[in-house]
Amino acid sequence: MRPLVTLALLVIGLVAALVAGERWSDASLTPQLALDLEGGTEVILRPVATTGEDVTDAAIAQAIDIIRQRVDASGVAEAEITSQGGSNIVVGLPGTPSEETLRLVKESAQLVFRPVLVVANPEPYDPTAVADPTVPTDDAAVGDGATDEGATGTEDGAGTADQVSKAATGEGDGGSGDSGSGDSATPANPSDLSWLTADLTTQLNELDCTDPANLVGGASRVGDPNAGFVTCAVDGTAKYALGPVEITGDLVSSASSGLRVTAQGAITNERVVNLEFNSEGTRIFADTTERLLSLEAPRNQFAIVLDGLVISAPQVNSVIPDGGAEISGNFTTAAANTLARQLNFGSLPLTFEVQSEEQISATLGDEQLQRGLLAGLIGLILVGLYSLGQYRALGFVTIASLVVAGALAFLTITVLSWVQGYRLSLPGVAGLIVAIGITADSFIVYFERIKDELREGRPLAAAVDAGWSRAKRTILASDAVSLLAAVVLYFLAVGGVRGFAFTLGLTTVIDLIIVFLFTHPVMLLLSRRRFFAEGHRFSGLDPSLLGARSRYVGRGKVREPEPAAGAPQPVAAGVGDWMTIAERKAAQRAAAGEHAQAEGKDA
Amino acid sequence: MPGRMAQWGNDLYTGKRSYNIVGTKNRWFALGGAVVLAAVVLLTTVGLNLGIAFRGGSEFTVPGVADVAEQPALDAVAQIEGADPPRVSVVGSDSIRVQTSRLTDDETDELANLLADAYGVDKDQVGSSFIGATWGKDVTSKAMRGLVIFLVLVAAVLTVYFRDWRMAVSGIVALLHDVAITVGVYAAVGWEVTPATMIGFLTILGYSLYDTVVVFDKVRENVAKVLDQKRYTFGELANLAVNQTLVRSLNTSVVAVLPVASILFIGAFLLGAGTLRDIALALFVGILVGTFSSVFLATPLLVWLREREPHIREHNALVTKARAAVVTEDGAEEQVRVRVGALVPGEHQGNRAQPRRKNSSRPAGRKS
Numbered sequence: 001m002r003p004l005v006t007l008a009l010l011v012i013g014l015v016a017a018l019v020a021g022e023r024w025s026d027a028s029l030t031p032q033l034a035l036d037l038e039g040g041t042e043v044i045l046r047p048v049a050t051t052g053e054d055v056t057d058a059a060i061a062q063a064i065d066i067i068r069q070r071v072d073a074s075g076v077a078e079a080e081i082t083s084q085g086g087s088n089i090v091v092g093l094p095g096t097p098s099e100e101t102l103r104l105v106k107e108s109a110q111l112v113f114r115p116v117l118v119v120a121n122p123e124p125y126d127p128t129a130v131a132d133p134t135v136p137t138d139d140a141a142v143g144d145g146a147t148d149e150g151a152t153g154t155e156d157g158a159g160t161a162d163q164v165s166k167a168a169t170g171e172g173d174g175g176s177g178d179s180g181s182g183d184s185a186t187p188a189n190p191s192d193l194s195w196l197t198a199d200l201t202t203q204l205n206e207l208d209c210t211d212p213a214n215l216v217g218g219a220s221r222v223g224d225p226n227a228g229f230v231t232c233a234v235d236g237t238a239k240y241a242l243g244p245v246e247i248t249g250d251l252v253s254s255a256s257s258g259l260r261v262t263a264q265g266a267i268t269n270e271r272v273v274n275l276e277f278n279s280e281g282t283r284i285f286a287d288t289t290e291r292l293l294s295l296e297a298p299r300n301q302f303a304i305v306l307d308g309l310v311i312s313a314p315q316v317n318s319v320i321p322d323g324g325a326e327i328s329g330n331f332t333t334a335a336a337n338t339l340a341r342q343l344n345f346g347s348l349p350l351t352f353e354v355q356s357e358e359q360i361s362a363t364l365g366d367e368q369l370q371r372g373l374l375a376g377l378i379g380l381i382l383v384g385l386y387s388l389g390q391y392r393a394l395g396f397v398t399i400a401s402l403v404v405a406g407a408l409a410f411l412t413i414t415v416l417s418w419v420q421g422y423r424l425s426l427p428g429v430a431g432l433i434v435a436i437g438i439t440a441d442s443f444i445v446y447f448e449r450i451k452d453e454l455r456e457g458r459p460l461a462a463a464v465d466a467g468w469s470r471a472k473r474t475i476l477a478s479d480a481v482s483l484l485a486a487v488v489l490y491f492l493a494v495g496g497v498r499g500f501a502f503t504l505g506l507t508t509v510i511d512l513i514i515v516f517l518f519t520h521p522v523m524l525l526l527s528r529r530r531f532f533a534e535g536h537r538f539s540g541l542d543p544s545l546l547g548a549r550s551r552y553v554g555r556g557k558v559r560e561p562e563p564a565a566g567a568p569q570p571v572a573a574g575v576g577d578w579m580t581i582a583e584r585k586a587a588q589r590a591a592a593g594e595h596a597q598a599e600g601k602d603a
Numbered sequence: 604m605p606g607r608m609a610q611w612g613n614d615l616y617t618g619k620r621s622y623n624i625v626g627t628k629n630r631w632f633a634l635g636g637a638v639v640l641a642a643v644v645l646l647t648t649v650g651l652n653l654g655i656a657f658r659g660g661s662e663f664t665v666p667g668v669a670d671v672a673e674q675p676a677l678d679a680v681a682q683i684e685g686a687d688p689p690r691v692s693v694v695g696s697d698s699i700r701v702q703t704s705r706l707t708d709d710e711t712d713e714l715a716n717l718l719a720d721a722y723g724v725d726k727d728q729v730g731s732s733f734i735g736a737t738w739g740k741d742v743t744s745k746a747m748r749g750l751v752i753f754l755v756l757v758a759a760v761l762t763v764y765f766r767d768w769r770m771a772v773s774g775i776v777a778l779l780h781d782v783a784i785t786v787g788v789y790a791a792v793g794w795e796v797t798p799a800t801m802i803g804f805l806t807i808l809g810y811s812l813y814d815t816v817v818v819f820d821k822v823r824e825n826v827a828k829v830l831d832q833k834r835y836t837f838g839e840l841a842n843l844a845v846n847q848t849l850v851r852s853l854n855t856s857v858v859a860v861l862p863v864a865s866i867l868f869i870g871a872f873l874l875g876a877g878t879l880r881d882i883a884l885a886l887f888v889g890i891l892v893g894t895f896s897s898v899f900l901a902t903p904l905l906v907w908l909r910e911r912e913p914h915i916r917e918h919n920a921l922v923t924k925a926r927a928a929v930v931t932e933d934g935a936e937e938q939v940r941v942r943v944g945a946l947v948p949g950e951h952q953g954n955r956a957q958p959r960r961k962n963s964s965r966p967a968g969r970k971s
Binding site: 036039060061065082083086361363364368371372374375376379380382383387390426427430433434436437441444448451455470474477478479480481482484485486488489491492493494496497500504 | 608612613616617659662671692693694695696700732734736737738739740741742745746748749750752753757760761764798802803805806808809810812813814817820821834847848851854858859860861863864866869870873878879882883886890926
C-alpha cells in the first residue's frame with residue numbers, strides 16, 4: 001500500500017516542518033489571517049511634488065497599480081490599496097509587515113542609466129583628485145547578456161567583442177580631445193565632458209559621500225534628466241559626475257535576480273539583477289554601449305542610478321545589441337530580489353512620503369469567522385449524512401477522505417502562510433468550504449463508475465479496477481480545467497482574484513492527492529474485505545440492489561434463464577415502452593401467432 | 604430510499620428508464636434562453652448594486668474614543684438613509700474608522716454629528732474624506748483579461764482532449780449561461796456586490812465547467828464509436844450518457860449545495876449582511892444553475908451542433924432506415940421505439956443454443 005504510505009509521509013512531513021518551524025523559526029501552528037479577519041498595518045502615503053509636476057488622478061491610479069503588483073509579487077497577502085481624498089494612497093497590509101514589504105510599498109524605484117563623466121573619491125573638496133579611474137568601487141563589467149550560458153552563439157560574440165574592446169581601450173584617446181572643450185560648447189553626445197559645467201564641478205567637489213545623509217535615495221535626489229548630475233555611490237565609496245539620462249527604467253521589459261554567470265558560463269557567488277530591455281531600450285542601449293566602448297576610462301562606464309544614487313557603474317567591454325544587462329553591486333539575496341521586483345513593475349510615477357503608519361483592526365469580527373467555520377462544520381456533517389444514506393458503508397470512505405482532505409488543506413495553508421506569506425481571508429474560508437463539494441464529487445464519480453461496472457456483472461475487485469481506470473480519466477480531465485483556471489488567474493489577475501486563484505489551485509491539487517493516494521487505495525483494500533466483496537446489504541455495493549446477477553452460480557453451473565428474461569415488460573416511465581428491435585420483432589411474432597391461432601379457430 | 608435510488612440508477616444505466624432530454628432540447632434552450640434574457644434585462648435596467656470596494660465611498664475618522672466598540676458606528680450609519688452597511692475598524696489604539704457608500708455633503712454632516720454623539724467626542728474632531736475603490740478598474744480589467752485568456756485556453760484544451768471543438772463551445776455556452784444567471788440574481792435581489800461576491804462568481808465559473816466536463820466525458824465514451832454501428836443515433840447515445848450520469852449529477856450538486864446552503868442560512872439569517880451571505884448566495888444559485896446547464900443545456904447543445912454535420916446526418920438517416928427495414932419486413936407500420944441503453948449481457952441459453960453440427964456422418968434424426 002505504497003500510496004497510503006506516501007500520503008502518511010506527506011502529512012508527517014508537513015507536521016514536522018510546521019513544528020520545527022514553530023520551534024526554531026517564525027511559523028505558527030494556525031494559518032495567518034488576512035486583513036479582513038485579523039487587521040493589520042495601514043500606511044498612508046502622500047505624494048511629494050517633485051519637479052513641479054501636478055499630481056494627476058492617472059498618476060495616482062498608476063501608482064496604485066504598481067504598488068499592488070509589487071505587493072502581489074511578494075506573496076499572496078491580499079493587500080488592500082486605495083486612494084483617499086483624491087491624492088493620498090492608503091495601503092492596508094495584513095498583520096505586521098516586514099521592513100522589506102514596507103520598502104516595496106514606499107520606494108519609488110526611479111531607475112535611469114547615465115553615462116559616467118568623472119569618478120572621484122567620496123570625500124569632499126580636493127579638485128585635483130578628479131578623474132581617478134582606479135576608484136575601487138566598480139569592478140563589475142557588462143558582458144553581452146552576461147547570463148546565457150546556454151546560448152553558445154552569443155558567447156562567441158561576447159568573446160570576440162571582448163578582444164575588440166581591449167584594443168579599443170588601449171587606443172583610448174579618441175574622446176580625450178573633448179575634455180578640453182569648455183562650458184560654452186553644445187554637448188555632442190551624453191558622454192561629452194561639456195555637460196560638466198562649472199556649477200556641477202563645484203557641486204562635485206563639495207559633495208560628501210561619507211555623510212550618511214547623502215546616501216539616502218529619494219525623490220528629491222533624482223535630478224534633471226536632461227542635464228549633468230552629481231551623486232554618490234549607494235555604499236558611499238565614490239562620487240560621480242554623470243551625463244544626462246540616456247535610458248529610463250520604463251524601457252526595461254523584465255528584471256530578475258540571480259547568481260552572476262561569467263562569460264565562460266561559470267556560476268559565481270555574486271548576486272546580480274539581470275535586465276531585459278524592450279525594443280526601444282535595446283536600440284538605445286546598443287548605441288550607448290557602442291559609443292562608450294570607444295572612450296577611455298572612466299568614461300567607458302555607465303552608471304545605473306536608482307532613486308538618485310549610483311547602485312552600479314559597470315564598464316562597457318563590448319557592444320550589447322540584444323538588450324540584456326546585468327546590475328551588480330554588493331547585493332544581498334533579499335536586496336537583489338527586491339530590486340528586481342521593483343524594476344519589473346516599473347517605477348512609481350510619483351514619489352511618496354509616509355504620512356502615517358498605524359495598526360488597524362479587522363473589518364470583520366471574530367463572529368464572522370466562527371460562524372463561517374460553524375457553517376462549514378454543519379455542511380460537512382450534512383454531506384456525511386447524505387453520503388451514508390446514498391452509499392451506505394462507502395459513505396464512511398467519503399467522510400474519511402473529506403476529513404483527510406481537510407487536515408491536508410489546513411496543514412498546507414499553515415505551511416504556506418509561513419513560507420509564502422499566504423493569508424486566509426473570509427472569502428478564502430468560503431472557498432475552502434465549497435471545495436468540500438468539489439472534492440466529494442471525485443468520490444461520487446468514482447463510486448458511480450464502480451457501480452456501473454458491478455451492473456455489468458463484474459465481481460467487486462474487477463469492478464474497482466475497471467471503474468478506477470475510467471473514473472481516473474474523468475477526474476483528471478475535470479481537475480485539469482480547474483487547475484488551468486487557477487494558474488491563469490494567479491498569474492494574470494491581481495488582488496483578491498489572485499487570492500481566489502491560489503485557493504482554487506490548492507484545493508484542486510489536494511483533491512487529486514486525496515483521490516489518488518487515499519480514496520482509491522482504501523477502496524482497493526476494502527474490495528478485498530468480505531463485507532464489501534460479497535456485497536453486504538449495507539456495503540453500498542450490493543450487486544442485487546444494483547440489478548446485477550452473476551451468471552455463474554458455482555460448481556460449473558450457470559444460472560438458468562428466467563422465464564421473463566426473454567421479453568422484459570416495458571416500463572411505463574419517462575418516455576414510455578422502449579424495446580430493442582429484437583424484442584419488438586419477438587413481440588410482433590407472438591402477436592401474429594396469436595392472431596393466426598384466433599383466425600384458425602374462427603375458420 | 605437508497606434501494607429505490609439504486610434501482611432508479613440501474614434503470615437509467617441500462618436504459619430501461621430514460622428521460623428524453625436531448626429530444627426535448629428546444630424546450631430547454633427556450634427555458635435557458637428566457638432566463639438568461641431576463642438576467643440581461645435586469646442587469647441593464649436595474650444593474651448591480653456595487654459596494655464601496657468598487658465605487659469608493661465616504662470615510663469618517665473618530666479619534667480619541669474611550670470605548671472602541673463597533674456597534675455605535677453601525678447604529679449611526681443605519682440612521683442615514685441609503686448608506687451601505689459600513690466597514691468599521693479600529694485604527695491605532697483609540698480611533699474608529701467608518702467607511703460607507705459615498706454620501707452627500709448634508710448626509711456627511713449628519714453622520715459626523717451622529718458619530719460624534721455616539722462616541723462622545725466633539726463634532727469638529729470627526730474627520731471625513733472620500734476614499735477610492737480598493738477593487739479598482741485595474742483589478743477588474745486584469746481579472747477580465749485573465750478570464751478571456753482562460754476561456755481561450757480552456758477551449759483549446761477541451762478541443763484537444765475531446766477531439767471536438769463543439770464540446771468546447773457547448774461547455775463555454777453553458778458556462779456563460781450560469782454566470783449570466785448568477786449575476787442576474789444579484790441584480791434582482793439587489794444585495795450589495797462586494798469582492799466576496801466576485802469571488803463567488805469566479806468559483807461558479809470553475810464549478811460550471813468542471814461539472815460539464817464530467818458529463819461530457821461520459822458522452823465522449825458513449826459516442827466514441829457511434830459511426831461504427833447502426834443501432835443508435837448520436838443523439839440517443841448522448842442522451843444515454845446524460846441519463847447514466849444523472850445520479851452522479853444529482854449527488855454532486857446535493858453534496859456541493861449542502862455546505863453552501865448552511866453558509867447561506869447562517870450568513871443570511873444569523874449574521875445579516877456580510878461577506879458570508881454575499882458569497883453563499885452567489886454559490887447557491889450558481890451550483891443549482893450549473894447543474895441544470897450541465898444536464899439540460901450542454902449535451903443537447905452539443906447534439907444540435909453535431910447533427911448539423913453531414914456525416915452525422917447521414918448516420919442518423921442510416922439508423923432510421925435500418926429500423927424502418929425491420930418494420931417493413933414484419934409488415935407493421937407503427938414506428939419502432941428503440942431502447943437505448945448499455946448493452947446488458949445475455950443469459951446463457953444452455954447447450955441447445957449451440958450451433959448444430961452439420962456432419963452427415965453422424966446419424967440423422969438427433970434433433971434435440
